[in-house]
Amino acid sequence: MNQRELIEKANQEIERKRQIVESDYYRLRFHLMPPVGLLNDPNGFIQYKGVYHLFYQWNPFETAHGSKFWGHYTSTDLVKWEHQPVALAPSEWYEKNGCYSGSAIEHEGKMVLFYTGNVKDENGERETYQCMAVSNDGMIFDKKGPVIHLPKGYTAHFRDPKVWKKDDTWYMVLGAQDVTEQGKVVLYSSQNLTDWEFHGAITGSEMNGLGPYGYMWECPDLFELDGKDVLLVSPQGLEPEGDLYHNLFQAGYFVGEFNAEEFSYQHGAFTELDRGFDFYAPQTTTDVKGRRLLFAWMGITDENEKYQPTIEKGWIHAMTLPRVLSLKGEKVVQQPVEELKQLRKNEVSYENVQVNTEIVTLDKVQGTSMEMLIDGISYHSDSFEVTFRGAVNFFYSTKENKMSLHRKNFKDGRVESRHCQIYGIKKLHVFLDTSSIEIFVNDGEEVFTARYYPSVENESVSFKAEGKLQFNMKKWNLD
Numbered sequence: 001m002n003q004r005e006l007i008e009k010a011n012q013e014i015e016r017k018r019q020i021v022e023s024d025y026y027r028l029r030f031h032l033m034p035p036v037g038l039l040n041d042p043n044g045f046i047q048y049k050g051v052y053h054l055f056y057q058w059n060p061f062e063t064a065h066g067s068k069f070w071g072h073y074t075s076t077d078l079v080k081w082e083h084q085p086v087a088l089a090p091s092e093w094y095e096k097n098g099c100y101s102g103s104a105i106e107h108e109g110k111m112v113l114f115y116t117g118n119v120k121d122e123n124g125e126r127e128t129y130q131c132m133a134v135s136n137d138g139m140i141f142d143k144k145g146p147v148i149h150l151p152k153g154y155t156a157h158f159r160d161p162k163v164w165k166k167d168d169t170w171y172m173v174l175g176a177q178d179v180t181e182q183g184k185v186v187l188y189s190s191q192n193l194t195d196w197e198f199h200g201a202i203t204g205s206e207m208n209g210l211g212p213y214g215y216m217w218e219c220p221d222l223f224e225l226d227g228k229d230v231l232l233v234s235p236q237g238l239e240p241e242g243d244l245y246h247n248l249f250q251a252g253y254f255v256g257e258f259n260a261e262e263f264s265y266q267h268g269a270f271t272e273l274d275r276g277f278d279f280y281a282p283q284t285t286t287d288v289k290g291r292r293l294l295f296a297w298m299g300i301t302d303e304n305e306k307y308q309p310t311i312e313k314g315w316i317h318a319m320t321l322p323r324v325l326s327l328k329g330e331k332v333v334q335q336p337v338e339e340l341k342q343l344r345k346n347e348v349s350y351e352n353v354q355v356n357t358e359i360v361t362l363d364k365v366q367g368t369s370m371e372m373l374i375d376g377i378s379y380h381s382d383s384f385e386v387t388f389r390g391a392v393n394f395f396y397s398t399k400e401n402k403m404s405l406h407r408k409n410f411k412d413g414r415v416e417s418r419h420c421q422i423y424g425i426k427k428l429h430v431f432l433d434t435s436s437i438e439i440f441v442n443d444g445e446e447v448f449t450a451r452y453y454p455s456v457e458n459e460s461v462s463f464k465a466e467g468k469l470q471f472n473m474k475k476w477n478l479d
Ligand code: FRU
Pocket: 040, 041, 057, 068, 100, 101, 102, 116, 159, 160, 175, 218, 219, 280, 281
């Protein structure tokens, strides 16, 4: 099918399933979702001519992975988004099994996309092409075809170009697997965006003192943040280690220094960016306010993905809220963008709430879509906990300096947990949507992101401590 026919077919699919999708109780109220089918990675995130564009990996025809399109949303304020016509559909020979992840830049007034053309040949063997598409208006894209072919030394797991400009040179990082099946980030540079010079791997498994660190690294993003160079990347194949790496795949970062003359990157240890269950393939951009903004896929590909309850309503997955990044020492801190305050309605506040061993619920803190700011937290207790809608539990052990998030898994309802070390909790900033939760701890020092599926009638938030807990709280409904 040609691009026009594919897009037409996707549009028909949106219409065909509109009613059932929109009837889903678990549809989110203030997060981006696919109109139908499956959404995964954020792509091409850019502020272009004053408008934020966020593209996304989209399979319109199934709630499973397949030949991805680039769906498209735009916004002037990161809060109200408009769904736009499909940007890329997998119509050409070099992308016939998917227009995979990539990025956007602005050059001479044009928006230029770089993405991976994913191909499976007659024998099911994978091929990969790094492709370019150009637009005069950020809406309609003219495909220029492959600009990079697979270099020697790498398998066809070679994808997800992220492009940026430094001084007068364009750079591109890609996620890769070398022929010895080690995950890598490789670097290219270019003067004109069409001719790209290969500089090999800048980091990865068995490099820069890392030891074995996964068989494939996806979705790299290298950028300057507060004077350092941060590499975000999603490695596959890390084994769980204590409290770390319990999702099937990880998404995290290194802080270091990128040397543009030597095409090298020196860095410290890998740190997970989010401590919850559903966070993968984050991508950033900068805006005119000078902020480093991030979106991530609020989902992950694992063996439980197919049990997500929204599947029976014809859709699956969503994006996180947009977040601003900053660096605190060697730590990347995430905060929800301030524009989200526009969504606040019906403020309710409580001062000096006291909690002991009895469960406490607050009359006015109830709902399915709300923001909660819990601060001034103090405790004399071995632990305290907050349970949201009977379905997600946040637990802090002051003895172990460990916080945990518990939820029911999608497959059989058994409780599953994620943990993270933290020395003291002063503040929890919670964004609860009908089926997602994002908890920013201590102004974004740590974040837990998760989908959850409560029983419909439960709208409560309850607190409990083993000893004494005290806090102030503000709550807003969000819509
Ligand atoms: C990450 C990823 C990317 C790929 C895309 C395909 O979730 O596997 O590496 O480009 O998804 O949808």
